[in-house]
Amino acid sequence: MSDKEGILVVAEPKDGKLANVTLESITRARALTGAVGGPVSVVVMGADTAPFVAQAGRYGAERVYTADSPELAVFRPGPFVDTVAAAIAAADPAVVLCSGSPDGRDVAAGIAARLGLGLLVDITAIEAQSGAVTVTHPCFGGSLIVEKQATTIPLIATVRSNSFAREEAAVEPQVVALSVEFSADSLLAKVLAVACENAGIVSLEEASIIVAGGRGVGSAENFALIQALADELGAAVVADELGAAVAASRAVVDAGWKSHPYQVGQTGKTVSPGLYIACGISGAIQHRAGMQTSDCIVAINKDPDAPIFSCADFGVVGDLLQVVPALTEQIRKRKAAS
Amino acid sequence: MNIAVCVKQVTDTEATAKLEPSSWRLDRSVTCILNPYDEYAVEEALRIKEAHGGEVTVVCMGPENATDAVRKALAMGADSAVLVSDPALAGSDAQATAYVLAEALKTFSWDLVLFGLRSTDGETGCVPGAVAEKLGVPLLSALSKVDIQGTTLTVHRETDEGYVAYECPAPAVLSVIKGINEPRYPSMKGIMSAKKKPLDIKDVGALGLDTTQVGLESAKTRVLSARSPEPRKAGVKVEDDGSGAEKIADFLTGAKLV
Ligand SMILES: Cc1cc2nc3c(=O)[nH]c(=O)nc-3n(C[C@H](O)[C@H](O)[C@H](O)COP(=O)(O)OP(=O)(O)OC[C@H]3O[C@@H](n4cnc5c(N)ncnc54)[C@H](O)[C@@H]3O)c2cc1C
Numbered sequence: 001m002s003d004k005e006g007i008l009v010v011a012e013p014k015d016g017k018l019a020n021v022t023l024e025s026i027t028r029a030r031a032l033t034g035a036v037g038g039p040v041s042v043v044v045m046g047a048d049t050a051p052f053v054a055q056a057g058r059y060g061a062e063r064v065y066t067a068d069s070p071e072l073a074v075f076r077p078g079p080f081v082d083t084v085a086a087a088i089a090a091a092d093p094a095v096v097l098c099s100g101s102p103d104g105r106d107v108a109a110g111i112a113a114r115l116g117l118g119l120l121v122d123i124t125a126i127e128a129q130s131g132a133v134t135v136t137h138p139c140f141g142g143s144l145i146v147e148k149q150a151t152t153i154p155l156i157a158t159v160r161s162n163s164f165a166r167e168e169a170a171v172e173p174q175v176v177a178l179s180v181e182f183s184a185d186s187l188l189a190k191v192l193a194v195a196c197e198n199a200g201i202v203s204l205e206e207a208s209i210i211v212a213g214g215r216g217v218g219s220a221e222n223f224a225l226i227q228a229l230a231d232e233l234g235a236a237v238v239a240d241e242l243g244a245a246v247a248a249s250r251a252v253v254d255a256g257w258k259s260h261p262y263q264v265g266q267t268g269k270t271v272s273p274g275l276y277i278a279c280g281i282s283g284a285i286q287h288r289a290g291m292q293t294s295d296c297i298v299a300i301n302k303d304p305d306a307p308i309f310s311c312a313d314f315g316v317v318g319d320l321l322q323v324v325p326a327l328t329e330q331i332r333k334r335k336a337a338s
Numbered sequence: 339m340n341i342a343v344c345v346k347q348v349t350d351t352e353a354t355a356k357l358e359p360s361s362w363r364l365d366r367s368v369t370c371i372l373n374p375y376d377e378y379a380v381e382e383a384l385r386i387k388e389a390h391g392g393e394v395t396v397v398c399m400g401p402e403n404a405t406d407a408v409r410k411a412l413a414m415g416a417d418s419a420v421l422v423s424d425p426a427l428a429g430s431d432a433q434a435t436a437y438v439l440a441e442a443l444k445t446f447s448w449d450l451v452l453f454g455l456r457s458t459d460g461e462t463g464c465v466p467g468a469v470a471e472k473l474g475v476p477l478l479s480a481l482s483k484v485d486i487q488g489t490t491l492t493v494h495r496e497t498d499e500g501y502v503a504y505e506c507p508a509p510a511v512l513s514v515i516k517g518i519n520e521p522r523y524p525s526m527k528g529i530m531s532a533k534k535k536p537l538d539i540k541d542v543g544a545l546g547l548d549t550t551q552v553g554l555e556s557a558k559t560r561v562l563s564a565r566s567p568e569p570r571k572a573g574v575k576v577e578d579d580g581s582g583a584e585k586i587a588d589f590l591t592g593a594k595l596v
Contacts, residue, residue, distance in 0.1 A: 074502060077467065077477045102463075102480045102495075109467025110477065112433055118558035119433055121462040134562065139461045140349070146362075147562040188506055189476045192492065195500035203498040209595075233596060253517070260482070260517035261496060266458055267374055267516045275595045292570060296595060298586055304575070311570040314589045318578025326583030331596060334587060 002153040004094040005037030011044040012099040021161040025097045026059045028164040035128035043087035047073035060169035078186030081110035086180045096156040118150025120157040141289025161205040162272045207245035209275045214249040216280020220257035229328045265290035279320045283308025339392040341383040342448040345376040347407035348459040362561035372407040375454025377521035384415045412532035413524030424541040429554025436468030449508040470511035479513040
């Protein structure tokens with residue numbers, strides 16, 4: 001038996017706050033301490049981590065490791081891996097949870113290689129029983145659900161957004177400032193510029209509602225209809241939720257109506273929102289691979305035989321150019337009435 | 339600038355992936371293709387070579403029949419290939435794969451190692467980061483643009499908000515996303531000449547690999563079970579007679595989604 005105990009969550013910043021996936025991971029970690037021991041600790045990195053500390057405490061982090069450095073202002077694998085390695089040395093945890101985002105994946109890969117840890121990626125569930133930790137990972141485009149364990153303690157895992165609930169449980173965390181020496185090699189890559197042309201965008205992975213348009217939308221201009229529905233739905237979701245985002249099929253991205261970050265599917269993003277509304281998307285297997293773990297799927301398509309209907313909880317056979325604006329209007333009316 | 343491109347052979351998404359229940363290894367009797375993301379890496383390597391000179395070497399770990407995927411990269415224009423193939427490697431996880439690729443990469447000189455963002459089968463996306471760590475060179479992942487001036491790279495890493503531009507000296511490990519380029523189709527001439535390009539198949543012994551670090555037994559992760567998800571049941575489908583939107587709104591309200 002190992003004497004390592006507790007769970008270390010590697011925090012991911014997002015617009016000056018902790019990303020939802022981090023809050024979800026902290027919430028889930030709290031429920032696992034019975035089996036893997038405590039505490040739930042969080043490592044926060046950035047130019048100024050003070051706001052992150054407070055937020056981590058609000059969600060129940062008993063201990064927060066902080067690393068404040070201008071070198072950590074913008075993500076780079078080198079100094080971030082160095083910092084997480086220092087946090088693992090300090091916390092000596094049994095489980096390390098990173099975000100399933102590109103940043104979290106790079107950190108987890110680097111840490112696993114450096115420390116020789118078992119690496120479990122993109123997990124959607126984690127259970128622990130008397131020290132044995134089992135995770136679930138949907139792979140092969142969601143066509144296989146695999147249950148895995150790591151043979152090392154600690155293990156490191158990356159967590160898919162929207163997999164766990166997010167619940168506050170405020171505690172006053174113990175704050176431990178890490179002193180991390182970055183190696184010269186870790187700082188070889190330098191940040192030149194940060195371009196934020198889509199500042200404030202709701203990230204697809206974190207959105208609770210996604211309205212997606214396919215080739216059936218017909219043109220880049222018509223995406224205004226998709227955006228309007230997303231805006232209306234986003235304004236209707238409860239406070240603290242991240243709101244609604246617009247997504248696209250590959251046909252749309254290839255046509256240049258939307259850029260690549262909007263693409264959902266096998267060669268785009270994998271999303272699991274509470275609600276996915278597919279408008280004018282045929283539902284090819286490569287598209288479904290990126291969205292079929294959504295809680296609820298609604299499809300609007302004029303072809304009654306479109307494969308998307310086979311995975312839709314609610315489908316309307318009709319012209320999206322009529323149905324989508326009408327739906328936006330319906331949502332607006334109902335909101336005004338309530 | 340000499341470039342190594344790491345590629346993987348994956349099962350075609352159109353074919354249903356299956357794991358053998360005895361070992362939870364991939365049943366490779368189904369149709370296999372070059373991992374779609376890797377086509378962007380191969381294309382980017384070829385573009386860098388065309389602009390700056392150098393050699394493009396394909397590196398692959400996989401079963402013997404992974405030569406098909408490797409030949410495709412050669413047919414696109416890569417110069418030579420190394421395929422690490424050995425029954426002892428079967429069942430290797432992402433970490434072991436990174437170890438094998440890193441060892442293979444230590445056998446020749448390169449300035450850049452290119453990867454696709456992730457594979458479409460295991461979907462870990464973690465091999466590039468682990469290889470970079472093992473080689474002790476910087477990792478820059480999810481790139482939508484790569485520019486080279488002398489031995490300095492300027493790259494764009496895609497983010498939700500836009501991108502982050504980094505500058506980094508070679509050598510480095512890079513992973514690229516769809517959209518960085520439009521991969522070429524192999525020409526007939528390319529396909530013919532690929533058959534004659536050097537393809538070096540190495541086994542565990544030839545690379546001097548530590549067998550305690552590879553294969554199913556030494557993997558640091560274990561598969562307990564694999565199943566197909568409950569197929570999603572088709573729900574209600576209605577014809578739009580002018581009330582389609584209202585019915586969706588009713589459904590969403592009923593399900594407490596709005
Ligand atoms: C290796 C590989 C990777 C891929 N990766 C991805 C990926 O990541 N993501 C992805 O999405 N695809 C991916 N694809 C492509 C995928 O196979 C499909 O070609 C693509 O998803 C089709 O997009 P679509 O549904 O928008 O277009 P189409 O298949 O053309 O469907 C358009 C739909 O719109 C409907 N329609 C048209 N007009 C209207 C209207 N006025 N009102 C209502 N409905 C209308 C039509 O009935 C049709 O069903 C990949 C393919 C390959 C080979």
